[in-house]
Amino acid sequence: MGTKPVIAVVGPTGSGKSDLAVSLARRLDGEVINADAMQFYRGMDIGTAKITGADRRGVPHHLLDTLDITQEASVSDFQAQARELIADIHRRGRRAILAGGSGLYVRAALDILEFPGTDPVVRARLEQELAARGSAAMLERLSAVDPVSAGRLSDARRIVRALEVYELTGRPFSSFMPRREYFQPAVQVGLEVDREVLRERLAARVHAMVDQGLLEEVRRLDAQGLRRCKTASRALGYSQFLKVVDGEATVEQAAGETIVATRQFARRQLTWFRADPRIQWLDWQDPDLVEKAAALCL
Structure with a gap:
């Protein structure tokens, strides 16, 4: 019998992905691999709603707390780590269950997706050419070797990146x-949400984070270098509460901005996941959710 498919639990923030992943892992003898980019960061616990030790219910979790607050998350690094973990979990006869709302990270683990390398010397030379000749000339050069990308790109940095990739790889x-197209057999379970209920749930969750000490967490991480990391410092809640640290906003204002930003993020996640016809959607509040999800994963 072949290896059973990788499982991915996806959906918007606040829809219960972590809980379902744990329940599936207990039902199917699995282990959970985090696919939420912000939960890689040590110390970013309250603001990311990172699953607690107690809520893991004895299920092994991987790729949580793997980065210092000053390190940048990398999709290509995650791809390599996640695939290695999936292979190891399957070798041990258990089920690998990805859980997270970072859509590109989920796809990097599941799909045929290559990340071409980079070369700082080539990049620097192309950036010098960009400064000297302008983006229109660089775009014209790109159109000669990659008309598809030239038609899609307008940002100068991405034009340079496209030229760099062509030069390095041909x-x-x-x-x-x-x-x-899946890299290996996979099943994606999506959590279908009632949008109005989710809106209220996200607001309540932000207020709960404030009560749990989000501001103190942001102050502590700020002292450890949070602002030096573009990825971490822009995370939901953290960028808003840094304004409180700087005296530019009150806690109430920061909480309000975080609620708005979180709701917008949830809408973007839904748009992303809805575009993938392979995802099998289940009602997030169905009392038989775990049984139905488990049946899809056999």
């Missing part, structure tokens, strides 16, 4: 675009 940047 392949057009567009050839590295992701395809909806």
Whole structure:
């Protein structure tokens, strides 16, 4: 019998992905791999709603707390780590269950998706050419070797990146675009939400984070270098509460901004996941959710 498929639990923030992943792991003898980029960071616990030790209910969790607050998260690094973990979990006869709302990270683990390398010397030379000649000339040069990317790109940095990839690989940047094709057998379970209920739940969750000490967490991480990391410092809640630390906003204002930003993020996540026809959607509040999800994963 072949290896059973990788499981991914996806959906918007606040929909209960972590809880379902744990329940599935207990039901199917599995282990959970975190696919939420912000939960890689040590110390970012309250603001990311990181699952607590007690809530893990004895289920092994991987790729939580793997980065210092000053390190940048990398999709390509995550891809390598996640695939290694999936292979190891399957070798041991258990089920690998990805859980997280970072759509690109989920796809990096599941789909055929290549990340071409980079070369600082080539990049620096191309950036010098950009400064000297302008983006229109660079775009014209790109159109000669990669018309598909040239038609899609307008940002100067991405034009430079496309030229760098062509120079390093001899392949057009567009050839590295992701395809909806699994790297290995997979099942994606999506949590279908009542949007109005989710809106209220996200607001309540932000207020709970404030009560749990989000401001103190942000102050502590700020002292450890939070602002030096573009990824971490822009995380939901953290960027808003840094304004409180700086005296530019009250706690109430920061909480209000965080609620708005979190709701917008949830809408973007839904748009992203809805575009993938392979996801099998289940009602997040169905009393038989775990049984139905488990049945999809056999």
